[in-house]
Amino acid sequence: MQTQAFKTNDILQISMDSLTEGAISINGIPLRLKTIETLVLYVLAEHVRGASSFLPVAEIIASVDRLRGRGRILAGSDVEKVDIYKALDSLREKFSAQQLNPSFLEGKRGRGYRLSTPRCNLVLNPKPVPHDPSTPL
Numbered sequence: 001m002q003t004q005a006f007k008t009n010d011i012l013q014i015s016m017d018s019l020t021e022g023a024i025s026i027n028g029i030p031l032r033l034k035t036i037e038t039l040v041l042y043v044l045a046e047h048v049r050g051a052s053s054f055l056p057v058a059e060i061i062a063s064v065d066r067l068r069g070r071g072r073i074l075a076g077s078d079v080e081k082v083d084i085y086k087a088l089d090s091l092r093e094k095f096s097a098q099q100l101n102p103s104f105l106e107g108k109r110g111r112g113y114r115l116s117t118p119r120c121n122l123v124l125n126p127k128p129v130p131h132d133p134s135t136p137l
Contacts, residue, residue, distance in 0.1 A: 007103035007116040012045055013123040014038075029098050033091070036079070039064045040087045041115075044105075048119045056112035060084050088113060 015023045024031045024038065033041065043063040047055045055063075064079050091105055106116040115122070 006118055007106060008101045009121065010101055010104050010117045011121045011123070012041070012104075012115065012117065014042060014045065014125060015123075026095070026098075026100050026104065029100065031094055031098065033094070034087070036064070036083055036087045037091050037094075039067055040084060041091060042124070043067070044113060044115045045122045045124055048115055048117070048122060054106075054108050054112040054114045057081055057084050060113065 010026055011028075013023075013025045024033055024041065040060060043060055044055060046063075047053065047059075058081075061079055061081065061084055064084070068079070088105065088107070092102065095104060096102060103116050105113065107113045
């Protein structure tokens with residue numbers, strides 16, 4: 001089986017006290033995301049291992065459900081396959097609107113999805129940096 005290289009060298013930073021309130025940026029560009037989009041991005045970021053490491057939608061759902069159970073995130077709602085696909089489509093649209101590399105979120109039919117950047121480019125749960133109010137988000 002041939003390993004495919006990552007398609008980007010983008011840097012993802014997720015700074016948060018909880019998964020519902022966070023600051024997410026790619027290459028220093030802040031993104032405003034819905035809770036489900038944040039959870040999907042976080043799950044994919046936690047999963048990055050190697051260039052051939054894709055996560056099937058069923059595993060994304062299971063991971064989102066585990067996160068929900070731990071922090072009562074999206075309590076009272078069931079996350080289904082359609083929610084994950086909508087979140088993935090919405091993330092791609094938001095990346096495009098910010099002129100980010102569309103290959104950052106990569107999907108392969110029958111294999112699943114991955115963030116197409118090396119693990120060393122993922123900064124998960126660092127201590128939040130205070131925002132300077134004179135600097136626009």
